[in-house]
Amino acid sequence: MKKLISITIPIVITCILFSACQETLTEVRKAEIEKELLDFTYDVMDRFNNRDTATVYTYYSDNFSLMSRGQYRITSPEEFEKMTSTAKVSIATSDKTVFNVENPKVEVYSNNVANITYTYTTTTTFDNDVSYESRSASTWTMIKENGEWKIKHAHISAVKDTYRAVEGESAWIALNKVAADKREVFEKFIHEVIFDKAIELGGLNGLVIKNIRILHPANTNEDGSYTYVFMADPVILGVNYDIMNYLVQVYGEEEAKEKMKMFSESLVEPQTLLELTQSKH
Numbered sequence: 001m002k003k004l005i006s007i008t009i010p011i012v013i014t015c016i017l018f019s020a021c022q023e024t025l026t027e028v029r030k031a032e033i034e035k036e037l038l039d040f041t042y043d044v045m046d047r048f049n050n051r052d053t054a055t056v057y058t059y060y061s062d063n064f065s066l067m068s069r070g071q072y073r074i075t076s077p078e079e080f081e082k083m084t085s086t087a088k089v090s091i092a093t094s095d096k097t098v099f100n101v102e103n104p105k106v107e108v109y110s111n112n113v114a115n116i117t118y119t120y121t122t123t124t125t126f127d128n129d130v131s132y133e134s135r136s137a138s139t140w141t142m143i144k145e146n147g148e149w150k151i152k153h154a155h156i157s158a159v160k161d162t163y164r165a166v167e168g169e170s171a172w173i174a175l176n177k178v179a180a181d182k183r184e185v186f187e188k189f190i191h192e193v194i195f196d197k198a199i200e201l202g203g204l205n206g207l208v209i210k211n212i213r214i215l216h217p218a219n220t221n222e223d224g225s226y227t228y229v230f231m232a233d234p235v236i237l238g239v240n241y242d243i244m245n246y247l248v249q250v251y252g253e254e255e256a257k258e259k260m261k262m263f264s265e266s267l268v269e270p271q272t273l274l275e276l277t278q279s280k281h
Contacts, residue, residue, distance in 0.1 A: 025111055034106040037116055037142060040149055045099045045120070053088040060084075061143065061150040068156040097124045112144035124207070132207055132236055134158075165234035165278035172241075174230040175272040182266035183226055189262040190214060190228070198246040205249065208239050225268045234278070 040059070047056040066074040066083075074080050091097075104118035117139045125131040141153040165171045178186045191214070199209045215229040232241065243263065247256035 025108070029111065030108045033108045033111070033114060037106045037114055037149065038104055040142075041101060041104050041116055041118060041140075044151075045101050048091070049098050051091050053084075053091055057084045057088075059149075059151060061145060061152045064151060065153045066156070067154075097122060114142045116140040116142060167278055167280045169278050170235040170237070171231070171233040171276045171278060172235055173274045173276065175274070176228045176230065177221065177225045177268045178228055178266050179268050180220075180224050180226065185262055186228065186266035187216075189259070189266070193259055193262065194243060194246060194250075197250045201246070201249055205246065208236060208241065209246070211236060212241075223268070 044056055044059055047053075060080070062077055062080070064074060064077075064080050074083055100121040100123070102119045102121065104116060107115045107117075109115070117137070119135060119137045121133060121135050123131055123133045137157045139155045140151050142149050143152045144150070176186075195209055195212075195214070199206050201209075211232055211234075213229075213231040213233070215231065217226040217228060221227060235241075244256060244260060247259050250256070251259055
């Protein structure tokens with residue numbers, strides 16, 4: 001019995017002292033935290049907009065994790081360090097990107113834990129003055145570390161209705177009728193030869209490639225061919241969607257001509273392009 005008492009008493013004392021040290025979350029303090037974190041959110045985005053990467057990444061926890069569009073991208077300090085190193089170079093040298101925070105909301109759970117949810121618009125302006133805008137939704141889990149708020153976890157999701165044209169904007173669909181015995185060659189060209197490589201170009205070129213959807217056929221045409229569909233929705237005005245343009249940038253002019261044969265020799269007839277305008281529905 002003596003041993004049980006000697007173990008129990010320190011535990012009880014520790015719990016009492018711990019509870020006494022916890023600051024009560026009053027309504028006044030809750031309102032103060034909400035303001036602190038709203039200011040924090042705008043400050044983070046302003047620093048990204050001003051390319052102050054030396055400061056902005058100090059706002060993240062060393063154990064930061066990220067889930068973006070359904071996939072974990074960062075799960076360890078090593079991955080976070082690698083991401084920040086790459087991002088600092090990319091942000092300093094890439095085309096101008098501006099983040100605009102919309103409807104931030106703060107949920108306070110304690111004096112040391114809170115969530116921030118918001119949507120944001122990303123506007124990227126390229127060297128030729130062409131700009132592209134997209135919207136995303138984000139949640140930050142915030143924790144206090146050494147008396148300072150840090151972003152412990154971030155979850156980013158696409159806002160689906162921004163990935164299609166709105167009324168009056170342009171879209172196009174390209175129909176590609178492929179011979180039955182050329183399907184494997186055609187799919188290799190589209191996915192491995194052109195899209196997987198061109199997306200690495202980054203900037204406007206990478207954005208254009210990401211903007212195009214590739215749809216595979218579910219059925220055979222009456223003549224035995226298969227129709228593959230390329231879709232740009234919306235069309236980014238002022239850019240070149242020609243396949244050869246991207247092949248040349250990736251492979252050089254001579255090799256690009258040879259690669260292009262994989263595409264042209266797979267078709268049973270010339271590509272059909274349908275240029276469209278989005279209606280109100």
